[in-house]
Amino acid sequence: MKLALPANGPFGALSRRRALCLLAAGTAGAFADALWLEPGLLWVNRHDVACRNLPPGLEGLRVGVLADFHFRPGQDEALVEKAVARVNAEDLDLLALAGDYVTHSGEVLAPLLKILERVKTRHGVFAVMGNHDGWHPGRDFVRRSFEKAGIPFLINQNSQLRIKGDTLAVAGTDFVWLGKPDPAATLKGIAPATPVLALVHEPDYFDVMSSQREIQLQVSGHTHGGQCRVPLVGYAPVKVDYGRKYIKGSYTRGGSNLFVTSGVGTVGLRVRFACPPELAVLTLRGVPAA
Ligand SMILES: [Fe+2]
Incomplete structure (x- = not known):
């Protein structure tokens, strides 16, 4: 014998109403999180990286990574100040800045660098170009701005510490x-x-x-x-050129390791x-x- 709940009885109507209310509340909560709460949060994610051929002096070296500020003066100061405070609290050996400081205008670099200048690490801060930095203000302007702020800027070159x-x-x-990456010159x-x-934006x-x-x-x-990702599934619906294969977190290829950070800022809607x-x-x- 089959038991069925009445489709239109008080119990069924209540369930449907409750389900609709829960759905509406969940959707409103997700929008509020995405638009107002989450873009201003900052998570510190710590990971170990297993390195072959690591000499004893580099054992335990701690490297911070910040990227993709897409800085918007008037909106993002508190977030970047929080990031700098966390970097300083972490007592890092090095900080890598992995590009896309601006979205369009180079004018935002000066106020961003004024905050980033406060970073303190044991062995320095290094920065590279992002595609937005290259498309808009351009290499010379961006490199000059960083060097004026005392932050070494690497374009197809290396520094040995x-x-x-x-x-x-x-x-x-x-x-x-659309840039001119040169791996041979970078590793020369x-x-x-x-x-x-290695610092490589894409x-x-x-x-x-x-x-x-290696x-x-x-x-x-x-x-x-x-x-924006689908919780539990982890699916990122929007993919970008040169970021289709490696999207977030840790990857290995042979004896080499890659870490892709989720970045700090946003492009388009601040969401x-x-x-x-x-x-x-x-x-x-x-x-x-091995
Ligand atoms: Fe980018």
Whole structure:
């Protein structure tokens, strides 16, 4: 015998009404989160990165990553100030700035850099171009602005740091999307045994970088982690050129590692869902070579 609840009785009507109310409340809550709450949050996400051929002086090195500010004066100051305060509280060895400081206008760089100048790390801050920085204000303007603020800016070049008696190469490319990335120039002069921290705005370029040599860690942004994601499924509906394969979090290819940060700011509508602004803190951990 089949038991069925009455479709139009008081119980059925109440269930439907309650379901509709719950759906409406859930939708309103999701919109409120996406529009007003989440874009102003900042999550600190800490991960270990297993690196082959890591010398003892670099064991436990802590690298912060911020990217994709797309800074909007008048709206984003509190968020960036929060990011700088968290970086300083984390007592980092290095901070990597992985591009897209602006969306269109270069005028926003000066107020952004005024906040970023307050960052303190043990071994420095390094920055690279993003595609928006290259398309609009352009390389020369962006590089000059950073250097004026005392932040080294890498365009197809590297800087070799001595840390506790060992060497780390910090290597940064030009932006990839309509830019002129040159992996050979970027990695030029780095000894095979020297570990590489690569800064490349667009994550899909990891395949090119890791085909040159082992990259102990590449950090990238560009995708904003999808900016809006479907909870539990993790699906980011909007994909961007050069950010279609590697979208968010950690990836490996052979002995090379990639981390893609969800970034800080937003493009278009100031909206984020299930993908809050992020300060990534990555700790290098040596593992035996296979
Ligand atoms: Fe980008």
